[in-house]
Amino acid sequence: MRTMEVSLFIPCTVDVLLPEIGVATCRVLERLGVKTVYHESQTCCGQVFLNAGHAQKARRAACRFIEIFSKDDFVVSPSGSCVHMVRSCYPDLFPAGSLWRARALDLAPRVFELSQFLVDVMGVTDPGGSFDATVTYHDSCHVLRGLGVSRQARMLVDAAAGPRRVEMPGADSCCGFGGEFSVRFPEISVAILKDKVQSFLDSRADVLVLNEPGCLLNIGGYLHRHHPEKRVMHLAVFLDEAMERGSGR
Amino acid sequence: MSSPSGFREIASRELGNEYSRIFLKLLSEGFAILRSAGMSTFEDPQEALDRSRAIRRDAVERMPELLEEFARAAGENGAVVLWARDARHACDQIVGLARERGVRFVAKGKSMITEEIGLNRALEESGVEVFETDLGEFVTQTMGLPPFHLVGPAINIPPDKIGEAFFAKGVIREPDSDPVRLGKAVRAHLREKFRALDMGVVGVNMAIASTGTLVNVENEGNIRMIKSSPRTLVAVMSIEKVVPTLEDALHLLRVLCRNCTGQKMSGYVTFDSGPAGRGEKDGPEELFVVIVDNKRSAIYQDPLARQVLRCIRCGACLNTCPVYARIGGYPYGGVYSGPMGAVLSPLLHGIERTSDLFRACTLCGACRQVCPAGIDHPELIRVFRQREVEAGAQAAPGAQGAAERAALGVLGLCASHPAAWMAAVRSARLACAVLGEGGYVRKSPFGLSGWFSSRDLPAVAARTFREWWKGRDAAKGGRGPGGGPT
Numbered sequence: 001m002r003t004m005e006v007s008l009f010i011p012c013t014v015d016v017l018l019p020e021i022g023v024a025t026c027r028v029l030e031r032l033g034v035k036t037v038y039h040e041s042q043t044c045c046g047q048v049f050l051n052a053g054h055a056q057k058a059r060r061a062a063c064r065f066i067e068i069f070s071k072d073d074f075v076v077s078p079s080g081s082c083v084h085m086v087r088s089c090y091p092d093l094f095p096a097g098s099l100w101r102a103r104a105l106d107l108a109p110r111v112f113e114l115s116q117f118l119v120d121v122m123g124v125t126d127p128g129g130s131f132d133a134t135v136t137y138h139d140s141c142h143v144l145r146g147l148g149v150s151r152q153a154r155m156l157v158d159a160a161a162g163p164r165r166v167e168m169p170g171a172d173s174c175c176g177f178g179g180e181f182s183v184r185f186p187e188i189s190v191a192i193l194k195d196k197v198q199s200f201l202d203s204r205a206d207v208l209v210l211n212e213p214g215c216l217l218n219i220g221g222y223l224h225r226h227h228p229e230k231r232v233m234h235l236a237v238f239l240d241e242a243m244e245r246g247s248g249r
Numbered sequence: 250m251s252s253p254s255g256f257r258e259i260a261s262r263e264l265g266n267e268y269s270r271i272f273l274k275l276l277s278e279g280f281a282i283l284r285s286a287g288m289s290t291f292e293d294p295q296e297a298l299d300r301s302r303a304i305r306r307d308a309v310e311r312m313p314e315l316l317e318e319f320a321r322a323a324g325e326n327g328a329v330v331l332w333a334r335d336a337r338h339a340c341d342q343i344v345g346l347a348r349e350r351g352v353r354f355v356a357k358g359k360s361m362i363t364e365e366i367g368l369n370r371a372l373e374e375s376g377v378e379v380f381e382t383d384l385g386e387f388v389t390q391t392m393g394l395p396p397f398h399l400v401g402p403a404i405n406i407p408p409d410k411i412g413e414a415f416f417a418k419g420v421i422r423e424p425d426s427d428p429v430r431l432g433k434a435v436r437a438h439l440r441e442k443f444r445a446l447d448m449g450v451v452g453v454n455m456a457i458a459s460t461g462t463l464v465n466v467e468n469e470g471n472i473r474m475i476k477s478s479p480r481t482l483v484a485v486m487s488i489e490k491v492v493p494t495l496e497d498a499l500h501l502l503r504v505l506c507r508n509c510t511g512q513k514m515s516g517y518v519t520f521d522s523g524p525a526g527r528g529e530k531d532g533p534e535e536l537f538v539v540i541v542d543n544k545r546s547a548i549y550q551d552p553l554a555r556q557v558l559r560c561i562r563c564g565a566c567l568n569t570c571p572v573y574a575r576i577g578g579y580p581y582g583g584v585y586s587g588p589m590g591a592v593l594s595p596l597l598h599g600i601e602r603t604s605d606l607f608r609a610c611t612l613c614g615a616c617r618q619v620c621p622a623g624i625d626h627p628e629l630i631r632v633f634r635q636r637e638v639e640a641g642a643q644a645a646p647g648a649q650g651a652a653e654r655a656a657l658g659v660l661g662l663c664a665s666h667p668a669a670w671m672a673a674v675r676s677a678r679l680a681c682a683v684l685g686e687g688g689y690v691r692k693s694p695f696g697l698s699g700w701f702s703s704r705d706l707p708a709v710a711a712r713t714f715r716e717w718w719k720g721r722d723a724a725k726g727g728r729g730p731g732g733g734p735t
Contacts, residue, residue: 012664015714016674017707022714038718044664049657051612053634057661064665141613174571178611180653185257185609186699187264191575192611193703195274221704224689 004122005035007069009077009086009111012044013213021213024240025078025114031243032118032127039068047085050093051179059093066090066103074121075111078236080143080212083113088146113143114236115211119152126159127239129246135161135238136205138196138219139172140212153211153235160242168203170196177218193222200230211235256605259580272405273574276398280568283511284619290513291503301504302623304497305559308489312549312558315458315491316540322461326523328536339541340371343450343483346537347377350481352448356439358465358472359383360452361562362487362541364396364584365597368450380442382471387435391418397578399586400509400564405577439471449475449533453486454505454561455498456538461522463538464498466505468516476519482533488545489558501561504621509563548596553632557592559622564589566616566626572609581606588616592629600636607633652696674713681708 006029010022026036046061065086069075077083087108094101118124137157144150150172157165176182176192196219200208210216211234220232233241263269291297308315320330333339347355355372357363357379369379369390381390388403389396392414396402403411409426416424421434451472455464463484465472476482492498506512525532548554567573567587578586585593591610595603607630616626663670684690685708692701700706712720 010714016677016709019710019712019714019717023717038715040715040718041667043667043670044660046664049661050631051634052653052657053631053636053638054657054661055635055638057657057664060661061664141611141615145614145618174611174613174615176571176611178613181609181611183697183699184653185260185572186702187261188572188575188609189611189699190703191264192571217706218704221700221706224705225691225703 003033003035004074005037005072006074006076006117007072008036008038009042009045009069009075009079009082010038011077011079011082011213013217014078018213018216018234021078021216021234021236024234024236025076028114028118028127028236028239028243029076031240032122032124034122037072042068045082045085047082047089048179050085050089055093058089062086062090062093062104063100066100066107069111070103070107073110074117075107076114076117077111078114078211078213078234080113080140080147080149081214083111083116084142084146086111113147113149113211115153115156116147116149119155125155127156127243129160129239129242129244130162131160131164131238131242131245133161133206134164134166134204135207135209136166136168136200136203137171138168138175138200138208138210138215140210140215141174143212144172149211153209156235156239157209160239160246166203166205168199168205170199175215175218177214179214182218189218190222193218197222197227201227206231207238208232209235209238255582256580256609259582260576260609263576263579268407269405269577270575273577276404277568277574280511280565284508284565284568285511287507287511287513290507297500297504298621301501301621302559304492304501305561305622306556308492308497309549309555309558311493312489312491315493316488318458319456319461319491320538320540322459323456323523323538324461326461327526328461328523328538331537331539333539333541333543335543336366336541339366339485339539339543340368342539343368343485344371344375344377346481346483347372347448348375350447352377352481354378354380354442355448355450355483356380356382356442356446356471356475356479357386357449358451358467358475359386359402360450360485361399361584362452362485362543363450365487366485366541366543368485380439382439382442382469382475383467384432384435384469384471387439388414391415391420395579395582396584396586398564399562399567399578399589443474443478446475446479448481448483449479450483450485451475453484453490453538455501456486456491457493457495457498458491459494462495462498463519463521464502465519465521466502466515466517468510468512470517473517473519476521476533477531480534481537482524482535483537483539485539485541487541487543489560501621505561505563508565508619508621544597551596554596554629556624557596557629559624560589560593561622562589563621565619565621569615569619571611571613571615580609588626589624592624592626592633595633600633601640603633604637607637656696671715674709678709678711684708 014022029036046058050058090104091101139150175196176189182189223230288294331342372379381387385401385403388411397405408428412426415421420438453463454466506515524536566589570587573587581590591606610630612627614627663673688708689705690708691705
């Protein structure tokens with residue numbers, strides 16, 4: 001069988017602020033025998049523009065993205081919201097019947113969030129390895145309601161953490177990030193965030209796993225200041241650590 | 250009608266209100282349980298939702314012809330249909346009806362459209378007293394408060410506060426805070442009004458086009474009382490309330506009740522087609538149906554916004570909204586709150602006056618998921634934000650808006666030019682080296698004070714992913730970025 005080749009779609013926040021997530025994504029895929037490529041011309045998918053109402057800027061970013069990734073068979077990203085942007089929002093940025101819309105629609109089904117790719121495309125539900133801590137999973141809005149992904153990530157966490165994965169109440173409720181919302185309406189954002197963190201604390205888990213950098217910045221930023229003993233981990237980093245340990249046994 | 254300009258101030262006040270906070274938590278958690286229990290009584294809940302969504306989409310698409318069909322059928326049933334262009338036109342006609350009949354007071358059922366058009370004030374200004382007969386509406390009317398929730402306008406008011414207001418206004422003779430006794434007192438107080446009622450005003454949940462029937466959904470029986478006891482009944486509806494057939498109405502009814510309060514059916518559902526016929530003892534002698542446009546035709550003409558008209562006012566989007574669940578209904582500054590307010594109010598009052606409503610949203614999509622009418626709230630909210638940007642209104646709010654615009658401008662430039670991107674990263678890294686400690690930034694002089702009020706931010710990495718990749722390409726198996734071990 002031909003080696004599967006995956007093009008890494010590393011969102012701007014990951015590139016600049018959370019590069020370890022990109023590295024872990026790359027390593028997890030490679031450990032599973034996938035060949036990775038990275039187009040160095042990629043920058044930002046444009047989600048931040050679209051959500052702020054700057055459609056023209058979003059359109060420009062979308063055209064760039066489509067140009068860069070259009071030849072890839074599989075595009076995989078550690079960000080559910082950026083994948084949602086490409087899969088669901090790109091086509092609507094262009095008028096019906098236009099070439100760009102056709103190109104967006106052509107690319108959309110080849111772009112995947114990491115857990116979605118591992119489970120739904122590769123059929124991997126146990127990448128191997130183990131994780132020795134109590135873990136809970138946060139359903140990010142764009143992953144759950146945007147992409148319809150939640151079972152996949154839980155399967156992967158379960159494979160490594162086994163019975164040490166616990167559910168927290170309200171796992172599927174918003175963490176209060178919302179991009180520009182978190183800066184425009186910090187009081188409301190933090191009120192939502194505090195409840196999310198409380199539900200994490202109540203779950204007694206040591207680690208909160210998620211697959212969305214936006215939520216990670218939000219929840220992680222709050223934990224870093226107020227509960228430094230608690231850890232928030234991206235699914236890619238979680239899997240990479242688990243596989244690292246697993247292979248060392 | 251009050252404008253939503255005080256959104257931030259009121260939201261801030263509500264966030265600081267301990268009682269509101271506890272109450273809202275109970276409300277959102279409680280309604281979620283009720284809703285899921287209610288919806289699970291459908292054999293296939295998703296199919297039931299899909300069907301109600303299809304019905305509402307079809308009804309709105311065919312609204313002009315359905316309205317004509319409804320008006321014809323209602324007329325044949327003996328009702329008089331009055332069309333109203335806007336709030337003023339509707340109020341004038343209803344006030345006119347009251348005046349012609351020398352009515353001293355009217356009793357009203359709970360209705361959002363009459364709140365929207367300001368009917369109570371119009372009637373009172375022309376000397377007609379108005380009695381709200383829904384318990385929640387009676388409380389808000391007595392206390393002079395706006396509705397807190399679409400379905401439960403006074404759901405947040407504790408009984409002791411209600412007791413105080415009732416005592417002050419003479420509804421009860423002795424101070425009391427027992428909810429059951431307070432409810433009974435209102436019942437006794439209003440029963441007198443029903444006995445001598447010349448004119449009643451109700452809203453409409455659904456207007457069935459094929460039969461000319463008005464459907465009302467309630468739990469207290471007051472609407473049933475108003476629909477049956479006065480000589481003159483006025484039913485007020487906005488144009489989007491029309492549904493094609495009785496069968497459609499029945500399905501929507503099943504979904505509405507379950508999605509709203511978790512009930513399989515509400516306490517009272519009334520179907521009325523026309524006034525009392527010859528020889529019939531019950532029912533009004535005359536029935537007027539006031540069909541109000543108030544900007545709906547314009548919304549209908551707007552292909553991106555039209556879907557707003559599908560709303561059936563179940564309130565489920567409020568109950569599931571993370572923002573509403575923290576600030577409640579008051580900040581929305583009008584009749585409609587939560588996600589449905591955020592998508593309807595901008596169309597009624599203008600994008601430029603309602604910015605906070607559609608900006609105060611995380612785009613989490615929980616509202617869309619529970620909506621029985623198939624409204625895509627996040628999409629609409631993005632559309633409004635886009636229109637605001639296009640109108641250049643964003644610069645208006647002052648420094649914050651301008652700073653954001655500038656930041657997005659720079660980001661946009663960098664996003665199109667990888668070299669600029671790298672240069673920006675290097676500058677930001679230098680700034681972080683000055684501001685940050687231990688790999689995190691705790692404050693910033695560049696405006697992001699909202700973020701840093703309670704959150705830290707990782708500093709720009711010593712090695713970005715891109716730089717790591719380049720290094721790895723050069724020497725395979727290198728160390729990870731950030732300078733640390735991977």
